[in-house]
Amino acid sequence: MLKITMEMNQTETAFVSPVNPSDTFQTGEHFNLRWFTPTNEVNLCGHATMATSAVIFGKRDNTNEQLTFHTKSGELMVSKVGDEYVMDFPLNHTAPQDQTPVKNLIQMSIGKIIPQDVQYAPKPHGDLVIRLPDSTSRDVLEGLKPDTTAMMKAFPDGHIKGVIxxxxxxxxxxxxxxxGEIFDFMSRYFDPWNGFPEDPVTGVLRQMIFICYCAC
Structure with missing residues (x-):
């Protein structure tokens, strides 16, 4: 799977198969689902799960109203409601992060900006969440150019594997x-620890197509 993902060279590639060998992609309700970056397996990827659901519902004409995916993050449900898909995902809590031990990482990520809040999310990946002051303009967020190579080298122990x-x-x-509709929030996700400097789906600069590899 990792070799295929390296060949695809996308941020995440989804691998899906029916839990019951007698099921097909058209009839099955329960599926095994795993996600890989070009360097390793990850515990959760929402966009790739949505893409997988769209393939099973839309391309394989699955007859069920809900799909259950068995993953490293537990059971994830995606329901078909009319022409839309609704995901039910786990709530991963954050905790306030003492900024002293991650001071350099914060500076590498946002420069001289003083963050409004810094949190740590141990699940699903181990992410440092940096909230910019509300007065920060959208252009500033989009213009950030962190040194992702230096970020990864500064924290190689696996405690932090992403910066939001x-x-x-x-x-x-x-x-x-x-x-003119106001966004609830905007974010960028820097993840060199998992083989890519920035996730272009979670970020604000580009869009990404996830490739779903379906294996029976």
Missing amino acids: VTLRGCPENGAKDEC
Whole structure:
């Protein structure tokens, strides 16, 4: 699986198979699901799960209203509601992070900006969550250029395996779409520990297509 993912060279590749060997992708309700980056297996990927559901429902014409995926993060459910899909995912709590031991990592991530809050999320990956002040403009968030190689080298022990930089949306900071609707928040996800400098789906700069490899 890892070799295939390296060949795909996407941030995550999803591998799915029916739990019951007698099931097909059209009839099955329960599926095994695993996600790999080009360097290792990860515990959770929401976008790849949604893409997998879209393939099973839309391309394989699955007849069920709900799919259950058996994963490293437990059972994940995706339901088909009309023409839309609804995911039920685990709530992974964060805890306040003492900034002293991660001071250098914060500076590598956001420069001289003083964060409004810093939290640590042990699950599913071990992420440092840095909240920018509400007064920070959208352009500043999009313009961040962290040294992801230095970030990875500074914390090689696996305690931190990702940095989320997030900004709460408000009318003053430009966090809105083309129609003027205010985003609840914007974020970028830097993840060199898992083989890619930035996740382009979670971030604000680009879009990504996830490739689902279906193996019976």
